[in-house]
Structure formats: C-alpha cells, structure tokens
Amino acid sequence: MSNKTTANKASVNDFIDGLDDPVQRADSRKLLQIFSDITGARPVMWGTALIGFGSVDLTYASGRHVQWLQVGFSPRKGKISLYVTFDAVKLTSKFPDLGTYKTGKGCIYIRRLADIDLDELHKLIQTAWQTGYEQPVRSDGKEQIKNFDK
Numbered sequence: 001m002s003n004k005t006t007a008n009k010a011s012v013n014d015f016i017d018g019l020d021d022p023v024q025r026a027d028s029r030k031l032l033q034i035f036s037d038i039t040g041a042r043p044v045m046w047g048t049a050l051i052g053f054g055s056v057d058l059t060y061a062s063g064r065h066v067q068w069l070q071v072g073f074s075p076r077k078g079k080i081s082l083y084v085t086f087d088a089v090k091l092t093s094k095f096p097d098l099g100t101y102k103t104g105k106g107c108i109y110i111r112r113l114a115d116i117d118l119d120e121l122h123k124l125i126q127t128a129w130q131t132g133y134e135q136p137v138r139s140d141g142k143e144q145i146k147n148f149d150k
Contacts, residue, residue: 003068005050006046007044007045007052007067008044008046008047009045010045010048012032012044023112027075028073028075031080031082034118035051035053035071036053038126039053039071043072044069046069050074051074052083053069053129055067055068055069056069069083071084079111082107082109082110082125084125086106087105088103088104088106089103091108094127095124098116099116108124
C-alpha cells in the first residue's frame, strides 16, 4: 500500500494564489514565511493541498514504509491545519498561551492567524521542527508507527 499524499513539483505560490478566501491567502503567505524562517527548508507541495517543510521516513509496525512531511500546513475550507507532530495535544500543552485552536491526533486546527499568538506559534513550530515526531499511543485501531528517520 503506497502513500497517496506524496511530495511533488507543483508550485506552492500558485496553490496559495488560487485560494478563494483573501484572509486565508494572506495567512498562508505569513505561515509560508514563518515555516521557512524556522526550518530553513524549501516549501514543497504534498498532494494537492499540503505545504511541507523537510521530510521523514516512517516505518509502520506492518513494515509499510512512507515518506511524509516533517512539518507543514494546509489551508482547508474554513480552517488551516498545522501539521507539526503526531501528538498535537502533548505539543500544544507546552504553549498554554497559543490562542484559540482545536487538535486532532497530529494536527492543530486554527480558523485564522488572528486567533493565535504568533510568538507562541513560532516557539511551537520550532519545538516541533527540532523535536520531530512524538507519536501518541493509538487506541483507535489505526496502524502504529514503529520508527522514523529524519
């Protein structure tokens, strides 16, 4: 089974320019700058809607191997998903003044950058970039990652 979302040569700038919502376009440009400054990595499109910085090789318990973005974001309808770790709850707990957001297993969801303290966001992304993935123990029946290499 191969990963459906892979790095490709699509233009990050064209993708952002094509966003309908002007606030989301501006927020995406700001996030592009923040992630670029922190990581020093070139932004790359992953699939059709994710902007990633760096990559990691993940090996699942089954032996399945995939390459995935190390950190990144995706402007989605009505929100922006920040891909910063596999354990978003653990990471966000270190930044109690981050602002208004929701979490999934490995994503932080924000409506717009105005809802977030940008200094705290910088620290959070820097921590995620330096630390790498911190996978939660899965109890949802999905496959557990065995290891990863930066």
